[in-house]
Amino acid sequence: DAKTTQPPSMDCAEGRAANLPCNHSTISGNEYVYWYRQIHSQGPQYIIHGLKNNETNEMASLIITEDRKSSTLILPHATLRDTAVYYCIVSYSNTGNQFYFGTGTSLTVIP
Amino acid sequence: GAGVSQSPSNKVTEKGKDVELRCDPISGHTALYWYRQSLGQGLEFLIYFQGNSAPDKSGLPSDRFSAERTGGSVSTLTIQRTQQEDSAVYLCASRLGLANEQFFGPGTRLTVL
Numbered sequence: 001d002a003k004t005t006q007p008p009s010m011d012c013a014e015g016r017a018a019n020l021p022c023n024h025s026t027i028s029g030n031e032y033v034y035w036y037r038q039i040h041s042q043g044p045q046y047i048i049h050g051l052k053n054n055e056t057n058e059m060a061s062l063i064i065t066e067d068r069k070s071s072t073l074i075l076p077h078a079t080l081r082d083t084a085v086y087y088c089i090v091s092y093s094n095t096g097n098q099f100y101f102g103t104g105t106s107l108t109v110i111p
Numbered sequence: 112g113a114g115v116s117q118s119p120s121n122k123v124t125e126k127g128k129d130v131e132l133r134c135d136p137i138s139g140h141t142a143l144y145w146y147r148q149s150l151g152q153g154l155e156f157l158i159y160f161q162g163n164s165a166p167d168k169s170g171l172p173s174d175r176f177s178a179e180r181t182g183g184s185v186s187t188l189t190i191q192r193t194q195q196e197d198s199a200v201y202l203c204a205s206r207l208g209l210a211n212e213q214f215f216g217p218g219t220r221l222t223v224l
Contacts, residue, residue, distance in 0.1 A: 034212070043115075043202050043215030044154065087153065099144070099213070101154035 009106040018075040022088030037084040115216035132188045136205030144204040
């Protein structure tokens with residue numbers, strides 16, 4: 001039940017901003033946008049989430065379009081350790097099982 | 112511990128054998144999830160526990176799969192009569208509440224020969 005569409009892979013130069021897009025055109029009003037990443041051989045790691053407003057934390061920024069049909073995760077200064085698969089997920093906050101990870105975007109940070 | 116732990120980290124078994132995978136969630140987290148990740152694939156939801164409510168088993172692929180969560184803490188995922196297609200990394204995650212993020216364990220890599 002794919003609710004999001006992401007490019008399968010992206011490259012980014014070390015030190016530059018990495019902008020990872022996600023389309024979620026069928027998102028409903030109560031669904032949040034979550035981003036997780038998975039570094040090789042590790043469990044996924046939470047990055048950020050938002051509902052309508054743009055969000056920023058120590059890891060990244062999340063930009064959500066006004067119509068909420070797409071979003072962009074921004075890693076402001078990518079490092080080699082940011083090489084990972086990034087998953088965009090839409091989910092209700094009040095139901096536990098609606099968390100579909102999909103296949104994500106494989107980001108490679110290039111020295 | 113500070114994070115979600117899973118054991119064993121690796122499990123090799125023969126086809127037809129039963130296996131048990133363990134998850135210790137973060138203390139106090141009311142929600143617990145099991146996922147499966149096959150090689151090169153995204154995560155596949157298996158089962159979800161929330162407090163004392165009946166678990167959501169909608170993601171279990173067959174009746175060979177079952178899970179329990181005792182005392183609202185430790186969970187065990189059991190796979191009976193394992194098949195080669197069960198080979199995957201099994202990930203557990205816990206969540207403080209439904210408005211919070213999930214914290215994942217390191218996973219158990221299951222190989223069925």
